[in-house]
Amino acid sequence: MHFNWAFSGIRPAKPINMSKEKILVIGASGQIGVELTLALRAIYGNANVVASDLREENELLRGSGPYVSLDVMNKEMLHVQVIRQNITQIYLLAAILSATGEKNPNLAWHLNMQGLLNVLDIAREEKLQKVYWPSSIAVFGPTSPKQNCPQQTIIEPTTVYGISKYAGEFWCNYFHHRFGVDVRSIRYPGLISYKSAPGGGTTDYAIEIFHEAKEHQKYTCFLREDTYLPMMYMPDAIRATIELMEAPSSRIAVRTSYNVSGMSFSPREIAAEIQKHIPGFTIAYTPDYRQAIADSWPQSIDDSAARHDWGWKNEFDLPSMTTDMLENL
Numbered sequence: 001m002h003f004n005w006a007f008s009g010i011r012p013a014k015p016i017n018m019s020k021e022k023i024l025v026i027g028a029s030g031q032i033g034v035e036l037t038l039a040l041r042a043i044y045g046n047a048n049v050v051a052s053d054l055r056e057e058n059e060l061l062r063g064s065g066p067y068v069s070l071d072v073m074n075k076e077m078l079h080v081q082v083i084r085q086n087i088t089q090i091y092l093l094a095a096i097l098s099a100t101g102e103k104n105p106n107l108a109w110h111l112n113m114q115g116l117l118n119v120l121d122i123a124r125e126e127k128l129q130k131v132y133w134p135s136s137i138a139v140f141g142p143t144s145p146k147q148n149c150p151q152q153t154i155i156e157p158t159t160v161y162g163i164s165k166y167a168g169e170f171w172c173n174y175f176h177h178r179f180g181v182d183v184r185s186i187r188y189p190g191l192i193s194y195k196s197a198p199g200g201g202t203t204d205y206a207i208e209i210f211h212e213a214k215e216h217q218k219y220t221c222f223l224r225e226d227t228y229l230p231m232m233y234m235p236d237a238i239r240a241t242i243e244l245m246e247a248p249s250s251r252i253a254v255r256t257s258y259n260v261s262g263m264s265f266s267p268r269e270i271a272a273e274i275q276k277h278i279p280g281f282t283i284a285y286t287p288d289y290r291q292a293i294a295d296s297w298p299q300s301i302d303d304s305a306a307r308h309d310w311g312w313k314n315e316f317d318l319p320s321m322t323t324d325m326l327e328n329l
C-alpha cells in the first residue's frame with residue numbers, strides 16, 4: 001500500500017513499513033484520540049488501527065475503521081483484545097485530566113495509574129513492539145522554574161493529575177529499563193483543537209473561547225487575564241507523537257517523558273488575537289478553582305532535548321493557530 005504524505009499534513013521522519021503493524025488506540029473517542037486515530041489510519045491503513053473507548057465511538061471515526069468497546073481497567077478483556085486483534089502497538093490515551101481529577105482524586109489516581117500498569121504489563125507479556133502514553137506539563141509544580149521549564153528540574157506536582165503523570169513517567173522508565181518495553185512519552189502542553197471536545201482540563205478555556213467568540217462574540221474566562229500557560233495546536237501535537245513513535249529507538253534517550261513546546265499565551269493575549277478576526281468580541285474574567293491549578297504550572301517549556309534527540313520542531317504560533325481555528329470551527 002502506498003500512502004501519499006503530501007495530503008496527510010504529517011511528515012514521517014523516515015518511510016514507515018506499514019504492513020507489519022496493528023495498532024490499538026485506547027481512549028480513541030477523546031480530544032486527542034479522534035485525531036490521532038485518523039492520522040494513524042492514514043499512515044497504517046484503516047484496518048490496521050483499532051479504535052477503542054469506554055464511551056461510544058466518536059462520530060468522526062464512524063466508518064473509518066474497526067472500533068471495540070473496551071475498559072482499560074478490565075485487564076483480562078484488554079489482554080483478550082490484544083491477542084485476538086494481533087496488536088503490535090498500543091497508544092493509551094484514557095485518563096482523567098487536571099480539573100476533573102481535582103473533583104475526584106481517587107478515581108483519577110486509580111484510572112491514570114492502573115490503566116497504564118495494565119497496558120505496560122500486557123506489552124511486556126505479549127512482547128509488543130511499542131507503547132505510547134502521554135504525560136503532561138502538569139507534572140511540574142510551583143517549585144519548578146516558571147519560564148523555559150527544563151526537561152530535568154525540581155518536579156513537585158500539587159494536583160492528583162500531575163502526581164499520577166509523574167508516577168506514570170517513572171513506571172514507563174522502569175518497564176523500559178527492567179523489561180525492555182519500548183514505551184515512549186511526551187509531556188503535552190494544553191492542546192487546542194476544533195474536531196473533538198476537550199475532556200476536563202485547566203487549559204480547556206483556550207478551546208471554549210473560540211466556540212463562544214464565534215457563537216456569541218463574548219466569553220467569560222475561568223482564569224485570570226494574565227495567566228500564561230504552555231499550549232500547542234493539535235496538528236503539531238499529532239505530528240510530534242508520530243515523529244516520536246517513528247524515531248529509531250537509539251534516538252530516544254529520555255524514557256520518562258519529553259518536554260515539547262508550541263506556544264505560550266495568556267487569556268488576554270488570545271482574546272486580542274481573536275479580536276483581530278472578530279472585532280466585536282469581548283472577554284470577562286471570573287477565576288474559579290482552576291486558577292490555582294494553572295498557577296502551579298510553568299508558563300513556558302524548554303524542549304531542547306526533544307529537538308536534539310528526535311528532531312522535534314513546532315510549526316504553529318498564536319496568530320497561525322488562531323486563524324486556522326476560526327477558519328475550521
Ligand code: NAD
Nearest residue numbers: 027029030031032054071072093094095136188190191199
Ligand atoms: P479526553 O478526556 O478527551 O479523552 C480520554 C478518553 O478516554 C475519553 O474518550 C474517555 O471516554 C476514555 N476513557 C476514560 N476512561 C476509560 C476507560 N476506563 N477505558 C477506556 N477508555 C476510557 O482526554 P484527551 O485530552 O484526549 O487526553 C488524552 C491523553 O493525553 C491523557 O492521558 C491526557 O492526560 C493527555 N494529555 C492531554 C492534554 C490535552 O490538552 N488534551 C494535555 C496533556 C496531556
Ligand code: AKB
Nearest residue numbers: 097098136201202203
Ligand atoms: C489539562 O489542562 O489538564 C491538560 C493538560 C495540560 O494536561 N490540558
